[in-house]
Amino acid sequence: MRIKRSRSYNVFLTINYIFLFLIAASCIFPILHVLALSMSSSVAASSGRVLVFPVEFNLSSYGFVMRNNSFVRAFAISVARVMIGVPVNMLMTILVAYPLSRSKSQFRAKGLFTWFFLITILYSGGMIPWYMVIKETKLLNSIWALIIPGAVPVFNVILLINYLRGLPGELEEAAYIDGAGHWRILWSVCLPLSIPILATITLFALLSHWNSWFDGLILMNDPSKYPLQSYMQTIIINRDPNTLTERDLDLIKIINERTIKSAQLVIAMVPIICVYPFLQRYFTTGLVLGGIKG
Numbered sequence: 001m002r003i004k005r006s007r008s009y010n011v012f013l014t015i016n017y018i019f020l021f022l023i024a025a026s027c028i029f030p031i032l033h034v035l036a037l038s039m040s041s042s043v044a045a046s047s048g049r050v051l052v053f054p055v056e057f058n059l060s061s062y063g064f065v066m067r068n069n070s071f072v073r074a075f076a077i078s079v080a081r082v083m084i085g086v087p088v089n090m091l092m093t094i095l096v097a098y099p100l101s102r103s104k105s106q107f108r109a110k111g112l113f114t115w116f117f118l119i120t121i122l123y124s125g126g127m128i129p130w131y132m133v134i135k136e137t138k139l140l141n142s143i144w145a146l147i148i149p150g151a152v153p154v155f156n157v158i159l160l161i162n163y164l165r166g167l168p169g170e171l172e173e174a175a176y177i178d179g180a181g182h183w184r185i186l187w188s189v190c191l192p193l194s195i196p197i198l199a200t201i202t203l204f205a206l207l208s209h210w211n212s213w214f215d216g217l218i219l220m221n222d223p224s225k226y227p228l229q230s231y232m233q234t235i236i237i238n239r240d241p242n243t244l245t246e247r248d249l250d251l252i253k254i255i256n257e258r259t260i261k262s263a264q265l266v267i268a269m270v271p272i273i274c275v276y277p278f279l280q281r282y283f284t285t286g287l288v289l290g291g292i293k294g
Contacts, residue, residue, distance in 0.1 A: 038262035074231035
């Protein structure tokens with residue numbers, strides 16, 4: 001039977017749809033604006049005539065950016081950081097979360113280790129001690145300085161702990177009866193049932209590594225080893241004209257700083273835009289279920 005909607009309910013739906021549309025538009029507009037700028041001519045960008053559609057369509061900015069060896073090298077460093085850092089984060093998150101999700105009878109030191117990790121969220125040693133520890137462990141100016149200090153993301157650990165606590169205990173008991181140990185239960189029972197939360201924290205780890213720029217500026221003494229976001233933080237603000245070739249100088253006549261910056265931003269967004277749709281369907285389920293305390 002079809003339920004008849006009241007007039008007030010229809011008004012509410014209309015207002016709700018308009019409100020959500022405005023929020024979505026406010027999020028999409030900056031992206032479309034940057035994309036349009038990157039594909040517009042220097043004159044159109046400088047005169048402020050570009051909104052959400054390219055004016056005097058021109059892709060010279062992308063050619064300029066892709067011929068920049070520093071940009072390509074920084075992009076490759078960020079890709080390498082993600083390819084190494086995300087698996088490290090996931091492995092450490094799983095290895096920490098599983099024992100902390102067990103009962104005290106199974107893991108007696110559970111409380112001690114739980115507080116050990118929670119304190120790192122509440123208190124920080126500060127930037128100087130953080131830098132000194134990394135320096136004394138000989139990690140400075142290497143890609144490992146960008147990976148090892150954040151190898152255990154405690155927030156992701158908490159999400160996975162809560163999700164594992166919510167799994168049916170009967171499955172683990174059945175595995176114990178069949179002779180499975182903790183390793184077999186973890187890899188054959190818990191993880192296959194935890195795909196939503198694993199996809200969620202994978203997305204968090206990926207975004208964290210890809211978007212991070214501050215640690216690259218602090219821990220990399222050689223600018224040639226900057227990851228992409230650190231490189232963009234410096235090069236977009238101050239571009240050294242001595243690094244330009246004659247062809248680049250000719251291109252500057254038809255492109256300017258705004259189009260170059262926009263092209264770099266668009267290229268930096270592409271990997272995340274390509275990956276996000278594959279993980280988005282797990283995002284809401286994993287975040288909600290992982291955020292509920294069991």
